[in-house]
Amino acid sequence: MNYHIQTCFHHFICTGAECEDTCCKGWRIRIDRQSYRNYLQVSGAFGHRLFWEIDHGRRSFRMRGRACAFLNREGFCDIYKELGRKGLCRGCREYPRHRENYGQLQEVMLSLSCPEAARLILEDETQGMWKEKKRPAVFWEQQTAVRKNWPKPELLEDLEELRRTMVCLIKDRSVDWRQRQAMLLALAHDFQRHWNKIREAGYPYSRQRRRQWGKRLSKRYLAREAAGRFARRLEHLQGAGKEQRIRIAAWMRLMQRMEPVLFGWEQKAARMCSSLYHQRSAAEYQLLCLDFDEAAASLEQEWENLMLYFVNTYVLGAVYDGDVYTKVKLAVFGTRIIREWCLFRYGTSGKINREELAGAAYRYSREVENCDENLDLLEEELGQNPLFGLEEMLKGI
Numbered sequence: 001m002n003y004h005i006q007t008c009f010h011h012f013i014c015t016g017a018e019c020e021d022t023c024c025k026g027w028r029i030r031i032d033r034q035s036y037r038n039y040l041q042v043s044g045a046f047g048h049r050l051f052w053e054i055d056h057g058r059r060s061f062r063m064r065g066r067a068c069a070f071l072n073r074e075g076f077c078d079i080y081k082e083l084g085r086k087g088l089c090r091g092c093r094e095y096p097r098h099r100e101n102y103g104q105l106q107e108v109m110l111s112l113s114c115p116e117a118a119r120l121i122l123e124d125e126t127q128g129m130w131k132e133k134k135r136p137a138v139f140w141e142q143q144t145a146v147r148k149n150w151p152k153p154e155l156l157e158d159l160e161e162l163r164r165t166m167v168c169l170i171k172d173r174s175v176d177w178r179q180r181q182a183m184l185l186a187l188a189h190d191f192q193r194h195w196n197k198i199r200e201a202g203y204p205y206s207r208q209r210r211r212q213w214g215k216r217l218s219k220r221y222l223a224r225e226a227a228g229r230f231a232r233r234l235e236h237l238q239g240a241g242k243e244q245r246i247r248i249a250a251w252m253r254l255m256q257r258m259e260p261v262l263f264g265w266e267q268k269a270a271r272m273c274s275s276l277y278h279q280r281s282a283a284e285y286q287l288l289c290l291d292f293d294e295a296a297a298s299l300e301q302e303w304e305n306l307m308l309y310f311v312n313t314y315v316l317g318a319v320y321d322g323d324v325y326t327k328v329k330l331a332v333f334g335t336r337i338i339r340e341w342c343l344f345r346y347g348t349s350g351k352i353n354r355e356e357l358a359g360a361a362y363r364y365s366r367e368v369e370n371c372d373e374n375l376d377l378l379e380e381e382l383g384q385n386p387l388f389g390l391e392e393m394l395k396g397i
C-alpha cells in the first residue's frame, strides 16, 4: 500500500508564456473520453466553437498552424478562460504530471515530453529513487472498488526487485556505458524467461522462494566479476562499428514510420537519416561518433538519468501484460535514439550539452510516449521483429 513520488516532482514549475516549446504548440492534443463528452454538452457560441475546433475522428483539438486552435494571441488558453480549470481536458489539466496504478502501488512522476520537466529529470542527482508515502487503507479500498482486475501483489514484488537491480546496474560507473545497457537487456531477457515459466505453472513459488530467486539473479548481474564476464561475451558482438551503424539506421527507419505528432516529423526524421547514413560514409560516421563521445563525456549523469527515467516509467507496467523484456528494450531503444538525435545535431551545429540533450529527449518523448499508436507500434516491433532480438540489439547499442 505504497505511494511513490519522483524525487524532482515537486520542483516542477511551468514556465508558461516563457516556455520555449509550449505544450499547446507543435503536436495534437488528445482529449480524454469524459472531457470529449463534456465538450459536446457545452452550449452557446463557445459550444459551437468547441464543436468546430475539435477533430472528432482523432478526438483531438484542431491545429491552427503549429498551435492548438484554443491558444490565443496572448499565449493563454481560451478553454481555460471560458470554462475554468475544470473545463480543461485531463491531459492539459495534469500535464506534465502523470500517475500510474499498479494495484497496491501508485507512482506519480513528470513526463519527459515537457522541456522544463526534461531539464529537471536530467539534472536530478537522486533520479532512480522515490519519496515513499503510505496511503490510508480507506484510499485503497476506494481504488479497489473502482478497479476490480488489479494485478497480483507477487507480480509487483518481483518487478520491483528487478527494477531495483536495474537501477544499481545503471548507476555503476565502474562499468562502460554500452556494457551497462547490454547487461540491462540480458538481465531482462533472463528474468522474462524464468518468469514465463513460473507464471505458466500458476506461480507455485512461495514468497521466500521467489525472493531467493530474485536475489540470485541480481547477484549474478551485480557481482564484481559479472562485468568482466560480459565484456568478453560482448566483445565479438559489438566489435565492428559498421554492424552498429546498419542496426541503428534500421531503428531510425522505424522512427520514420511513426504517426507524425511533432510538426514536420517525416521531414525531420528523413533529414536525420540522410545526414547520418547516406551523406556520410561508414568511416565518416565512425569519426563523428568518436568526436561526439569525447564532447559528451561530461554528460554521464544525464545519460544515466535518461535510462533511469525510462526504466522507472516502463518496467512495472509489466504487471498488466507480463512482458517486461519488451519494456526494457523500449527503454534501451529510447535512450539510443535520443543519442542518435544528439549525434545528428552535433554533426550540424558542433554542440552537445545538457540543453541539447534535454531538447532531443523531450521531442522523442512527444513523438513516441504521448501517442498511443506510436507506442503500440514500437512495442509490437520490439516484441516480434527479429531486428530486435537480443543479439541484434546488443550489436545496435
Ligand code: SF4
Binding pocket: 013, 014, 015, 016, 019, 020, 021, 022, 023, 024, 095, 096, 113, 114, 115, 116, 117
Ligand atoms: S511544455 Fe511544460 S513548461 Fe512548457 S507550457 Fe507546457 S507544462 Fe509549461
